[in-house]
Amino acid sequence: MSEDLPEKETEQPSYLLWYILILVLFLLLLFCYGKKCGQSKIQPKENEGIQLKLLEDQKIYEEQKLSIQENQSTVQMDQNRLIMSNIVKQFQKLQKQVEYQHKSCGNLLIYQTSQQIVQQSVNKIKQIYDxxxxxxAVDENQKYYIRRFQDKSELRKNYGLTLKTSAxxxxxxxxxxxxxGDGxxxxxxxxxxxxxILLFEYSQDxxxxxxxxxxxxxxPMKIFVPNTNLKIDDKxxxxxxxxxxxxRMTKLKLIEDINQREEQFSNEFAAYEQQSEEIDGCLYGLSxxxxxxxxxxxxxxxDAKDAVYDREKLLNWEEECNSNEVVIAELAKQLNTFVQLIFIENSNNIVIREYGINKIHKIILLIKPGHYNIGYYLQDTIIDQYIQFLNQLKGINWKDYEYGNNQQNTLQEAxxxxxxxxxxxxILKQNNTLKQKDAFKIIGFQLLPLT
Known part of the structure; x- marks a missing residue:
């Protein structure tokens, strides 16, 4: 029995060692778990702080960026207002100069003629008509010396032109x-x-x-009525x-409203008989x-005057001179006008001849064998284009202007x-070639300052 005791004593320490190891491992695990939990609690707080700082930096950046843009917008707005202000001042200066050049009627004097003498002149013209x-016998619509204005579709139809010729x-x-058509x-x-041209393009001077x-x-103002003894051949x-x-021409020129002047002139010239106290049908005869x-x-x-072989017809009422091209060429030269003579030979062919060099004042004559009509070429003038661009500027809402939008391009282009x-x-104004009709467009246009 004494020999068995030492064996039991030697076994007990090994069990104790295992208990100690297990306890140590448990404590180690417990320590590690506690450390990990502690770190997991600290990490979100650190991340939250970083995120807040980033957001704050981003906010500062956006504020700085917005401030720069606002400064740029303010500078651009000031520049644009300066540009517009200069345009307004430039236009107002032009307007005053044009008004001075074209709207002064004080130097136009109407000849003071007695009513008796006026009536004598009217009677002479009416006697020629009689x-x-x-x-x-003429259809009522054909009696007017000039008729209504007609557009290009009616032009093509009137002359029976093909599409190619009309183009x-x-x-x-x-x-x-x-x-x-009366000769x-x-x-x-x-x-x-x-x-x-005299009434709507020439200045007063x-x-x-x-x-x-x-x-x-x-x-002279001579005229001879063929096949009658009627004539005007007295100085x-x-x-x-x-x-x-x-x-009569001066009285028309003195009408301030250019549209009213045009209407009055057309009505007076077209009239073939007495229509009112103002319109007696005689302007055509005098002209x-x-x-x-x-x-x-x-x-x-x-130089070609000898080619006008039937010159006597120039002073014959309702007779056409057969050598009119010589006359047209010299009229264009002496009156400083540009004349386009457009021969409409048939539905497939037109021939254009031109006389004179001053294209500022243009006359278009449409001729189909035996008869002349009045031609027009309508297009926007320089003044029309100028006013159109000024109108564009009037349409910009400057209070809502924002840097970088389309209005910037609009302003620069305009x-x-x-x-x-x-x-x-x-240049037209300086050369005294600005037409009065165009001048009145400038005078009548209102360009308000920016608000």
Missing amino acids: YSSKLR ELYKNCNSFREVR NCFYTAFGFQFLS QFNDFFNKIRQIEL EIEKQLLDEFQR TIFFRNYSNYVVDFS EEKIEKLYSEIA
Whole structure:
């Protein structure tokens, strides 16, 4: 028995060692778990702090970026307002200069003619009508010396043109007026257009200069009515007729409203009989006599005057001169106009001949064998384009302007085009070639300052 005791004593320490190891492992596990839990509690707090700092930095960055953009927008807005202010000042200066040049009517004087002399002139014209046009039965619509304005579709239809020929014609003429076919049609078509130049394109000074020259050359006002004894071949009567013609033209020129002036002129010229106290049907007769005599006068300046073999017809009422091209060429030269003579030979062919070099004042004559009509080529003028761009600027809402939007491009494009057009208008004004009708568009346009 004494030998067994030591074995049991030696076994007990091994069990104890295992208990100690297990306890140590347990404590180690417990320590590790506790450390891990502690770290997991600290980590979210650290992440949250980093995220808050990032958000704060982002906010500061956005505020700085917005501030820069606002500063840029303010600077751009100031620049744009300066540009617009300069455009407004430039236009207002132009407007005053044009108004001074074109709207002063104080130097236009109407000849003070007694009512008795006026009536004598009217009676002479009406007497000519009685012995010519009133002897013929004419449809009521055909009696007017000029008729209504017609567009290009009616132009094509009137002359029966093909699509190809009409397209060629539209490059030079895209509308027209018919004139009465009475043997005076050339003087009607040419005269109406040149009088329109006097009334709507010439300045007051140019208008005066024209009639002063007519006075200086002492232009006659003769006329002979074929197959009758009726004639005007008396210097005193001729002077009365010229005075009356100038008086009527001056009275029209003094109408301030350009649209009213156009309407009054068209109505007076078209009338074939007494319509009112103002419209007595005699302006056409006075104009025809005037341009027949002026044509006879200018032929003497032509190198080809001998080619006008039937010159006596120039002063014959309702008779057409068969060598009109010589007359047209010299009229264009002496009146400083550009004349386009468009021959409409048939539905498939037109021939265009041009006379004169001053394209500022243009006359278009449509001729189909035996008859002349009035032609027009309508398009926007430099002044129309200028006003269109100014209107674009009026449409910009500057209070809502934001940097980088489309209004910036609109302003820059408009500024460049306005500057270019302004320079062209300034040249016209300087050369005294700005048409009065266009001048009145500038005078009547209102460009309000930016708000």
